[in-house]
Amino acid sequence: MSAPHPDIPHVAEARNVDWYEASARHRLTTLLDHGSFIEFMGPTERVVSPHLDLFDLPKQFDDGMVVGRGQFDGKPVLAAAQEGRFMGGAFGEVHGAKLVGLLRAALDVKPDAVLVLFDTGGVRLQEANAGELAIAEIMRALLDARAVGVPVIGLIGGRAGCYGGGGLISGCCSGLVVSEQGRISVSGPEVIETNRGVEEFDSRDRALVWRTMGGKNRRLLGVADAYADDDVESFRAATLELLASPRAFDLDALKARQHMLESRLARFGDCSDAIDVWAKMGAEQPTGVPDLPADAFQALVARIAKEHGA
């Protein structure tokens, strides 16, 4: 028998599915309770990008965004997943509108949560105006959903990471789960190097890119709120944990967040590398952090959080 193929959802409904390798639809169907996912505007409806024909580019029947509803640990949720392999998971008009619609629907149906499985390089250049507008509309809709008490959790561990407008949206979420493979930033490595020079950021230094933007550093800095191993079960457990301790979304919470960011900048602002940051945090072997297995890394996060009350 051949090995299960990641694009075939029925082969492995168990959750030992590799998050990084799985398709958007496969991540969603295995993350949610078995058989509960119902897709809105699925591929048979063929709601495709109206712009890609102009550039003689192939379309995808779901425009790289899978949205729908389902059950998560028995509770009703809305969920969306980006397909990072189609145009880098980038936001175009339809792609973005599907997420806007889902988040606005949350105001009516008041699900227990909205789960957003990010996998994006940012805005699709071929439909950039529509994509940028979509980013703004998504942030507004996301914050509106949070304002009525619906938590919006972002899950990041795909091959495109979460960049550009996707990085901005992730910053609006109630909480983020990230794996080691999940990079989070606004400007990508090449963009920074192009604008600020190779001495500012060497995009070809992969180790530098990963220890700066990768999931471990983002978790240690408090950008992400939970760390998952690279499999669906681990993402599910971390998401459940975040949902179990809901956060307030009010002026006091925003002030506390602002204070955290200011003190983080004051404490680490003069560091020139993530390794310096980790050393200041108190990691015994800062250069060894990228090689730590998940359980040892989780222990480090817990110890640092305890010592600094973060």
Next chain:
Amino acid sequence: METLTFARKATTPAGGSKPMAIVGVVASGNLEVLVERVLGTDECRIEIATAALGFGDVWAAVVDDFVSRSATGGLRFSINDGGARPDTVALRLAQGARLIAEDAV
């Protein structure tokens, strides 16, 4: 972009009862295949939108080989292709046919 359509007589109706299945992703060297159970049981249609121009003969060969080997009666295959090689196309078509041949949940 080039669009190609192949209509074939199917020898065997597709098994199972799922109304649709989808496999693959549109990316360089890859393709997505959407399979829908919407035709008469002796018909099979394959509609292709491809970024690689001028490979109609190769597509015809892959399609004929696939239809002769698989139970495709009643199925419409819609393909968005990012320039996949013939072996990848054959694999995705076979995956699609197998996936829709399951019973609906």
